[in-house]
Amino acid sequence: MGEFSAGCRVEFPQEPDPSRIPHRDERGYNCLAFRTWENMAAYLDLFTPETWHAFLKRGSDVSGFRVWGRAIASKIRPDDVFICYLVGLGRWIGALRVLSNAYEDSAPYFVEQEDPFVIRFKVEPIVTLEPVRAIPIREIWDKLPMCHGVQRTAGFSY
Numbered sequence: 001m002g003e004f005s006a007g008c009r010v011e012f013p014q015e016p017d018p019s020r021i022p023h024r025d026e027r028g029y030n031c032l033a034f035r036t037w038e039n040m041a042a043y044l045d046l047f048t049p050e051t052w053h054a055f056l057k058r059g060s061d062v063s064g065f066r067v068w069g070r071a072i073a074s075k076i077r078p079d080d081v082f083i084c085y086l087v088g089l090g091r092w093i094g095a096l097r098v099l100s101n102a103y104e105d106s107a108p109y110f111v112e113q114e115d116p117f118v119i120r121f122k123v124e125p126i127v128t129l130e131p132v133r134a135i136p137i138r139e140i141w142d143k144l145p146m147c148h149g150v151q152r153t154a155g156f157s158y
Contacts, residue, residue, distance in 0.1 A: 047086055064109060066119070067119060077101065081097055094129055095127050098123055100122035106118045
């Protein structure tokens with residue numbers, strides 16, 4: 001059994017089963033249990049409070065990146081996972097399963113005019129949290145292998 005720190009439990013059976021089970025857990029978190037994790041990669045997906053709100057408001061089915069991220073976007077495949085981080089508030093706010101390869105779309109989605117996040121992916125939430133329930137990076141910094149050896153300084157922006 002896998003467990004997100006926020007308390008959302010997701011089962012990962014040993015035998016692959018492509019079905020997915022959407023549900024809300026006992027705390028009201030949106031969860032989606034995946035039964036296939038072979039060959040999956042995880043990527044950081046940054047949101048501001050405004051873009052996170054737009055993402056949720058529009059149905060939580062598209063994530064986007066700036067044009068300069070095109071090279072990395074070309075490596076992302078369906079079934080990879082975006083780990084969502086809320087900049088400014090310094091919180092882990094969700095995880096998204098990638099459903100499509102990257103595509104370009106300049107229609108406003110995350111901001112009303114001249115949306116800079118035009119490299120997009122179809123996604124489905126694994127877990128989404130409200131900002132007040134999201135996991136503060138400062139509380140788990142020392143427990144994350146990717147942060148070992150990285151010093152926190154007064155000027156460090158989470």
